[in-house]
Amino acid sequence: MGSEKEEQFYKRLKEELNNTTTWPSSYLYKFIIPTDKDKITRIENIFDNKGAVINSKKSSNGKYTSVSVQLIMESAEAVIEKYKEVGKVEGVISL
Template sequence: MDENNPEEFYKKLKEQLEDTSKWPSDYLYKFIVKSETAKIAEIHKIFDNMGAVIESKKSKKGKYTSVSITVNLKDPDAVIEKYKEVGEIEGVISL
């Protein structure tokens, strides 16, 4: 993500999603976070009660955790809304 101009990033993402997918659609999020239970739980909470499939995998040394989330969303705006919510959690990297 462009740290200097997140709004431009989200605008481009929305255009790409509109051009490449039919909505509603499944969307795969990938995040990297330090292997701290509280941070991983915060990510889980954002996708709670949405029927999301969440998979977590620790890095080789266990310092970081990869969190993959597949969830059915109604439109590109819903995808971006979740990115913004997760972006509020300190130290989470969106892939």
């Protein structure tokens, strides 16, 4: 995403989260990444020591892996911060 487009996306996400959620709240992240143990480990490490429940499942052909992360987040800003961290992992698609 271009930085201006990305900024608009996160601004809109923050507004939506604040309008629909009472913080702290449970939040479910979903990502799709090319199957690569190092990339999966990097995502897991971003949420490590946060009490997250992390599930991963390979696609039927094994080319991609979906990673779901559920944890209690303190604010919309905290949710967005994690999306930005995970976004630094090459090939990640955030759902």
